Amino acid sequence: MDHPILGEDSRRKTVTIMVDGKPYPAYEGSTIAASLLDNGIRINRYTVHRHEPRGIFCGIGQCTDCVMVVDGMPNVRTCITRVRDGMDIRTQNKEER
Amino acid sequence: MDGTILQNGYPSLDELRQMGRFPSEERFRKGPVAVIECIQQIPCDPCEGACPFGAIHVGTPITNLPVLDENRCTGCGACISHCSGLAIFVVNKAYKPGMATVSFPHEYLPLPENGQIVDAVDRAGSFVCKAEVIRISNAPANDHTPVITIAVPLEAADDVRGMKRLGHEDSYAGEAERGIKAAEGDDVLVCRCEEISIGDIKKAISEGATTLTGVKRRTRAGMGLCQGRTCHQLIERMLQNASNVPVEPDTVRPPMVPVSMDVLGRSADDE
Structure with missing residues (x-):
């Protein structure tokens, strides 16, 4: 894929x-949030009170809108956390309480 | 178009005229000329160096608004792609009888083709009229900021400042059916973590909150996961708008970056 600014995509190595519970490919070195977006996943968590979907908002680790449960740890900011092979990522607060 | 850039996020035609951002009608009638729609004093001056004719002056301090020497300007458009704020346009009101051209930066793919009929939009991004693309410039000197020139009716020349991006016509199709709509007015969230809206903050202020702490104690705004990183400036602004005296800055306490309880609470026995 050619990007108008960045040029040719040289990332080749992928992890899973x-x-x-479902496997997805991700580029090594990418953040979790970017990898989910690559795979068409835009909902990272649901809010506690209104149970509304949330995804990437600030993208710089400030707003905590994109937090997910990563390897059992809740509230992980996925926009500043890189993927690792076999990482277990779960939509946070998916079930209505 | 009513309102100002501070209210709407884009300048109105009245505002631009009042601030002397428009060349004279006399100059417009002579042919293409740059329109520098820059009305906020920020430290920025690439336009000054971009003009090969020395027609744009920023000077010192760098926060000065650029001033156009309309007689030196040839309407070449070199400044358009150099403006980081995408705020410079070239308007030619002498294109053809009753017709004008507007040149603008367009950083969206796919680019239109010469001769293509596109939707011309105003500063708010709202549809104005259909327009024919007459020139596309994507030279190396543009540094990846293509400049599109479209022909519009003369009376639309002061309003048209862009075109609808192509290839995304269906982006928002079906969102209403799926129950997705943008929050409006008092329903817009200020504190995203605790889900506190503009209305909630206004209520807290009307109940007597005059400081960030006052709002926080009444609503929980700023007490969520991000610890007010996203909302505190917004709430401070709302407090200041409701007050005649300067609002006291809030106390900021460490940790300055999020730290897990594991780091703070681990005892030697856990090692």
Whole structure:
């Protein structure tokens, strides 16, 4: 794929991440949030009170809108956390409480 | 178009005229000329160096608004792609009888083709009229900011400042059916973590909150996961808008970056 600014995509090595139990490919070195977006996943968590979907908002680790449960740890900011092979990623607060 | 850039996020035609951002009608009638729609004093001056005719002056301090020497400007458009704020346009009101051209930066793919009929939009991004693309410039000197020139009716020349991007016509199709709509007015969230809206903050202020802490204690705004990183400036602004005296800055306490309880609470026995 050619990008108008970045040029040719030279990322080749992929890893496999598990999202809500399903495997997805991700580029090594990418953040979790970017990898989910690559795979068409735009909902990272649901809000506590209104149970509304949330995804990437600030993208720089400030707003915590994109937090997910990563390897059992809740509230992980996926926009600043890189993928690792076999990582277990889950939509946070998916079930209504 | 009513309102100002501070209210809407884009300048109105009245605002631009009042701030002397428009060349004279006399100059417009002579042919293409740059329109520098830059009305906020920010430290920025690439336009000054971009003009090969020395027609744009920023000077010192660098926060000055650029001033156009309309008689030196040839309407070449070199400044358009150099403006980081995408705020410079070239308008030619002498294109053809009753017709004008507008040149603008367009950083979206796919690019239109010469002769293509596109939707011309105003500063708000709202549809104005259909327009024919007459020139596409994507030279190396543009540094990846293509400049599109479209022909519009003369009366639309002061309003048209862009075109609808192509290839995304269906982006928002079906969102209404799926129950997706943008929050409006008092329903817009300020504190995203605790889900506190503009209305909630206004209520807290009307109940007597005059400081960030006052709002926080009444609503929980700023007490969520991000610890007010996203909302505190917004709430401070709302407080200041509701007050005649300067609002006291809030106390900031460490840790300055999120730290897990594991780091803070681990005892020697856990090692």
